[in-house]
Amino acid sequence: MKLVQLKNRCRRTRPLTSTNIVVLSIIAIITAIVSCSKDQAAEPNPEPPPESVTVENVSYTNFARTLFESKCSSCHVAGASASGKWTFSGYTSVKNNAATIKNVVLENRTMPLGGSLTSQERELLAAWFTRNTPEN
Numbered sequence: 749m750k751l752v753q754l755k756n757r758c759r760r761t762r763p764l765t766s767t768n769i770v771v772l773s774i775i776a777i778i779t780a781i782v783s784c785s786k787d788q789a790a791e792p793n794p795e796p797p798p799e800s801v802t803v804e805n806v807s808y809t810n811f812a813r814t815l816f817e818s819k820c821s822s823c824h825v826a827g828a829s830a831s832g833k834w835t836f837s838g839y840t841s842v843k844n845n846a847a848t849i850k851n852v853v854l855e856n857r858t859m860p861l862g863g864s865l866t867s868q869e870r871e872l873l874a875a876w877f878t879r880n881t882p883e884n
């Protein structure tokens with residue numbers, strides 16, 4: 749008998765009024781907005797993984813710059829031994845001498861003097877010239 753009374757008491761909840769529904773919805777929306785902005789603050793957008801360089805997307809920024817820096821700059825930056833022949837000082841210095849650079853690296857293969865390019869570097873560099881030396 750006692751148990752039945754208890755059950756009845758539990759069932760007797762007040763029905764939701766429309767005001768209650770509106771208030772609850774507003775709270776829910778605010779909670780959602782706050783938790784979303786918190787998430788963004790806690791996790792700053794991670795850097796996208798570096799795209800792999802292919803003959804389709806090869807550029808100065810993703811490939812050629814590093815190549816000139818590592819294989820040419822020892823002799824060709826301002827003040828270095830061969831800077832009189834060509835001074836490497838960034839994209840424009842390559843762009844303005846593209847035909848000669850292509851010639852000595854890919855055709856005559858006299859550069860890099862005393863060094864070499866891997867077949868992959870050669871392929872990507874050739875593709876970069878074919879693509880008209882894009883910077884990005």
Ligand code: HEC
Nearest residue numbers: 819820822823830833834848849852853859860861862863
């Ligand atoms: C070990 C030093 C050294 C390295 C490394 C080197 N060069 Fe040279 N480069 C020279 C020298 C020395 C000359 C002048 C050669 C000559 O006149 O016969 C030269 C000449 C040049 C010229 C002028 C060619 C002409 O006909 O006017 C270009 C362009 C050039 N190099 C590009 C490059 C590029 C691109 C790289 C890297 C892939 C490179 N060099 C790496 C020493 C180097």
